[in-house]
Amino acid sequence: MINFSKRMTELSNFPTEELAEELNSSDANSVRERIQELRTTIRYHQHRYYVLDDPILSDSEFDTLFRELQALENAHPELRSDDSPTVRVGGVLSERFEKVRHPTPLLSLANAFSETDLHAWRERVKRFLPEKRRSELAYGVEPKFDGLTVVLHYENGRFVLGATRGDGEYGENITPNLRTVRRLPLEISSGSHPVDGAAQAPQKALPPSRLVVRGEVYVDKADFTLFNEKQVAAEERIYANPRNFAAGSLRQLDSAISATRPLKLWVYQILILEGEANPPTTQRESLAYLAQLGLPVCPDVRHFEDNNFEELMRYLNEFGDRRFDLPYEIDGLVLKVDALPLQNLLGYTGKDPRWAIAYKWAGVEAVTTLLDIVVNVGRTGVITPNAVLKPVQITGVTVRNATLHNEDYIRDLDIRIGDQVVVKRAGEVIPKVLRPLMEMRQGNEQPWQMPATCPVCAQPLVRAPDEAATYCVNSACPAQLVRAVEHFVARWAMDIDSFGFKQAELFVQKGYIKDLADIYHLPWDEILQLEGYKEKRVEKLRAGVEASKDRPIHRLLMGLGIRFVGGTVAELLMQRYASLETLMQASTADLSDIEGIGPRIAESVVKYFSLEPNRALIQKFAAAGVRVAEERAVMAPSAAQPFAGLTFVVTGTLPTFTRDEAQDFIKAHGGKVASSVSSKTNYVVVGENAGSKLTKAEALAVPVLSEAALRTLASAEE
Ligand SMILES: [Zn+2]
Structure with a gap:
C-alpha cells in the first residue's frame, strides 16, 4: 500500500535539479507517452474485466501492464495523476467529509407490501395522467439493492465527484474512497467499446459534458460472509448487513481501507445530463445509455407494458422466490413508469415521486x-x-x-x-x-x-x-488449541482441504498437535490406524497440508491468530514486509507508520513476536518448508537480516546494480529504502553522477557507501 500523503511530502522535498538529472528531456516525452498508453490500455481491460465480465488478458498479463505503469509512475512522480488506474490501490487521507449539495434532491420511495398496494398505485398513476397519454404507460422493474446510495458526477467524461445520499439534499464527499471501487469507471466515453476482443483500446468519441448519476455501492453476499467470518476469526467487528458494510467501507477516512473492501457498483438513474445530442427519453433507454458509456448497469431489469400488469405481478412473485439465489442482497423491487415525460407529468407527492414505488417482501x-x-x-x-x-x-x-x-x-x-x-x-x-x-x-x-x-478444562473463568x-485464561486449555488449529486451517487462512474442527479436536486430543507447526509433523501412519481414516481420506488430508505450505505469507500471518490481525491487516503488514523475519523485528513505531495500522494492532503484533515460543514457532514453520517469506526476498527465510532497522537512499548510477536491483538487495537484507535524504537516513549508496542527494548526505553527515561497500556491509554483518 502506498502511503500517499507521506509520499507527497517526500516529493515536495525532492530537489528540482535532481528531477532534471533523472529525466533528461529526450526520454521524458517517450515516458509520458508510454504512461498514457498504459493507462488507456489498463482502463480498457479493467472495463472488460469488471464491467463486461469478459476479460481477454490473463491475470498475469494484466499484472505485467499494471506493474510497468506503477514502476514508471514511481520513477516519474511528476507524471502521476489522480485518475490513473494505479491510484485505486491506495490512499489519500481525507481530513473529513465535506458536504456536497446534490443537483436535484434525492428522494425516497413509497413502499408497497402487497399486490393490493401495487394495484392501488397503478390506479393512482392512471388517475394523474391525461387520458390520451395513458396508452404510453409501461413499467421498468429493477432490483432494490441493499447497499449505499451514491451520486457520481462526471465532467467531460472524467469522474470528478462522488457523494453519499446524506439527507437527500446534502451528501458527504467520498470521492477518494469511491475511486477505489474498481467497477467505477474513472473515465467514460460516448460508448464505443468494441466487442470483437481486440486488445487495443478503442478510439474515444466525445463523452457528455456533464453527467450526474445515482447508483448503489454494494457487496456480494459471498464476499460479505467471507469478510465477516475473517473478522470473527480475528475478533474484530463484524457488519450486521451488506448495507452497513458498504456504508462502513466507504465512509472510512482512510481510502486505503476502502480499497481493501470488495465493493461493487450499479448505476440506475440519470439525474443530470448535458451535452448529449440524443438524450434518452425513457428509463429503459437511460439504462442502455449508461451501459454504453461504460457504467455498470444491473442486468436483472425487466420491462412490462401496462396491459401486461398481471405478468408483471407473476414476475414479482417469482423473483421473490429466487432472490436468495442472487449473488447480491436486495430488499425489494422498484417499479418505475418508463417514459420520462410521463414521470414529469406525474411529479411528486410530498417527498415521494408518484412515478415509482418499492415493492418489499416479508422480513427476516x-x-x-x-x-x-x-x-x-x-x-x-x-x-x-x-x-x-x-x-x-x-x-x-x-x-x-x-x-x-x-x-x-x-x-x-x-x-x-x-x-x-x-x-x-x-x-x-x-x-x-x-x-x-x-x-x-x-x-x-x-x-x-x-x-x-x-x-472444557474446568479451570475458573x-x-x-x-x-x-x-x-478461560488457562493457556493449556485444549479448547483454545483446537480453536487455534481450526482457525489456522480455515479457508480464510491456510485453507487446508478436508481439515476442520473435527480433525483439529481429534489430533489435539490424541496429542499429535501441541502447537500450530505440529500440523506439518502429523504422524500419518498412526492416523491411518484411526477409525474413519482410510487411505484415500488420509492422502487427501496430507495433500491439503502439503499444498498449504506455499500459501502467500499474509495467510500464514493471519492463521497465527494474533489478536486484531485479520485478513486486511495481515495483507497490509505483508505488503510492507517481505518476510515474517523482518516483520518480527519491527517496532510499534515502524508498524504504526503503515497506513491502516493503528497503535492497538501494532502493539498486539509486537507483543506476540516478543514471546520466544512464538518466534520459535515461525522457525519451526520455516524448517517444515512452509513459506515464511515472499519470493522477492533473495535470501533464505531463516537467514539473518543485517540491514534490519536501517534506512538507505540510493542515488546515481551504480557499477552493476540497476536502481531497482539495489533497492531489492537492500530490502532483501531487511533494510528500508527512502527516496530522499533526511536525518533518519543511515546510509546513502552513491554511484556516478550522484546529484543533490550526495550534497545533502554530506551536509547531514550521513555515511556514504559505494555499491561494493554495500555488498561488504551485507556480508560482514551476516
Ligand atoms: Zn478452558
Missing part, C-alpha cells in the same frame, strides 16, 4: 423458543454464550442456533431460558437473538448465569473489569 425476523444457553470457548479463550433454539425457518433457512454475544447482552435484555425470543437472520451472518417477548412469559422461564468454570468478555 422470526419468533421461536429459547431452549437453552450453552457456552463455546474461542481461540483466545473468550467464552461466547449461544442460544439453542427450537428450529425455525427464516428466509428459507432453518435456524437452530443464534449468538447471544456476551453475559451483559443477556442480562441487559433480561433474556431467560424458555422465553419466546425474536431472532434475526440478515445478510447470511450468524443469526442473533434480538430480544425476548416479555408479554409471552409464563412465569417458569429461568434466568441464566455465566458458568464459573471452563466447560475470568472476566476483566473493563471488558464485556469472559475468558
Whole structure:
C-alpha cells in the first residue's frame, strides 16, 4: 500500500535539479507517452474485466501492464495523476467529509407490501395522467439493492465527484474512497467499446459534458460472509448487513481501507445530463445509455407494458422466490413508469415521486423458543454464550442456533431460558437473538448465569473489569488449541482441504498437535490406524497440508491468530514486509507508520513476536518448508537480516546494480529504502553522477557507501 500523503511530502522535498538529472528531456516525452498508453490500455481491460465480465488478458498479463505503469509512475512522480488506474490501490487521507449539495434532491420511495398496494398505485398513476397519454404507460422493474446510495458526477467524461445520499439534499464527499471501487469507471466515453476482443483500446468519441448519476455501492453476499467470518476469526467487528458494510467501507477516512473492501457498483438513474445530442427519453433507454458509456448497469431489469400488469405481478412473485439465489442482497423491487415525460407529468407527492414505488417482501425476523444457553470457548479463550433454539425457518433457512454475544447482552435484555425470543437472520451472518417477548412469559422461564468454570478444562473463568468478555485464561486449555488449529486451517487462512474442527479436536486430543507447526509433523501412519481414516481420506488430508505450505505469507500471518490481525491487516503488514523475519523485528513505531495500522494492532503484533515460543514457532514453520517469506526476498527465510532497522537512499548510477536491483538487495537484507535524504537516513549508496542527494548526505553527515561497500556491509554483518 502506498502511503500517499507521506509520499507527497517526500516529493515536495525532492530537489528540482535532481528531477532534471533523472529525466533528461529526450526520454521524458517517450515516458509520458508510454504512461498514457498504459493507462488507456489498463482502463480498457479493467472495463472488460469488471464491467463486461469478459476479460481477454490473463491475470498475469494484466499484472505485467499494471506493474510497468506503477514502476514508471514511481520513477516519474511528476507524471502521476489522480485518475490513473494505479491510484485505486491506495490512499489519500481525507481530513473529513465535506458536504456536497446534490443537483436535484434525492428522494425516497413509497413502499408497497402487497399486490393490493401495487394495484392501488397503478390506479393512482392512471388517475394523474391525461387520458390520451395513458396508452404510453409501461413499467421498468429493477432490483432494490441493499447497499449505499451514491451520486457520481462526471465532467467531460472524467469522474470528478462522488457523494453519499446524506439527507437527500446534502451528501458527504467520498470521492477518494469511491475511486477505489474498481467497477467505477474513472473515465467514460460516448460508448464505443468494441466487442470483437481486440486488445487495443478503442478510439474515444466525445463523452457528455456533464453527467450526474445515482447508483448503489454494494457487496456480494459471498464476499460479505467471507469478510465477516475473517473478522470473527480475528475478533474484530463484524457488519450486521451488506448495507452497513458498504456504508462502513466507504465512509472510512482512510481510502486505503476502502480499497481493501470488495465493493461493487450499479448505476440506475440519470439525474443530470448535458451535452448529449440524443438524450434518452425513457428509463429503459437511460439504462442502455449508461451501459454504453461504460457504467455498470444491473442486468436483472425487466420491462412490462401496462396491459401486461398481471405478468408483471407473476414476475414479482417469482423473483421473490429466487432472490436468495442472487449473488447480491436486495430488499425489494422498484417499479418505475418508463417514459420520462410521463414521470414529469406525474411529479411528486410530498417527498415521494408518484412515478415509482418499492415493492418489499416479508422480513427476516422470526419468533421461536429459547431452549437453552450453552457456552463455546474461542481461540483466545473468550467464552461466547449461544442460544439453542427450537428450529425455525427464516428466509428459507432453518435456524437452530443464534449468538447471544456476551453475559451483559443477556442480562441487559433480561433474556431467560424458555422465553419466546425474536431472532434475526440478515445478510447470511450468524443469526442473533434480538430480544425476548416479555408479554409471552409464563412465569417458569429461568434466568441464566455465566458458568464459573471452563466447560472444557474446568479451570475458573475470568472476566476483566473493563471488558464485556469472559475468558478461560488457562493457556493449556485444549479448547483454545483446537480453536487455534481450526482457525489456522480455515479457508480464510491456510485453507487446508478436508481439515476442520473435527480433525483439529481429534489430533489435539490424541496429542499429535501441541502447537500450530505440529500440523506439518502429523504422524500419518498412526492416523491411518484411526477409525474413519482410510487411505484415500488420509492422502487427501496430507495433500491439503502439503499444498498449504506455499500459501502467500499474509495467510500464514493471519492463521497465527494474533489478536486484531485479520485478513486486511495481515495483507497490509505483508505488503510492507517481505518476510515474517523482518516483520518480527519491527517496532510499534515502524508498524504504526503503515497506513491502516493503528497503535492497538501494532502493539498486539509486537507483543506476540516478543514471546520466544512464538518466534520459535515461525522457525519451526520455516524448517517444515512452509513459506515464511515472499519470493522477492533473495535470501533464505531463516537467514539473518543485517540491514534490519536501517534506512538507505540510493542515488546515481551504480557499477552493476540497476536502481531497482539495489533497492531489492537492500530490502532483501531487511533494510528500508527512502527516496530522499533526511536525518533518519543511515546510509546513502552513491554511484556516478550522484546529484543533490550526495550534497545533502554530506551536509547531514550521513555515511556514504559505494555499491561494493554495500555488498561488504551485507556480508560482514551476516
Ligand atoms: Zn478452558
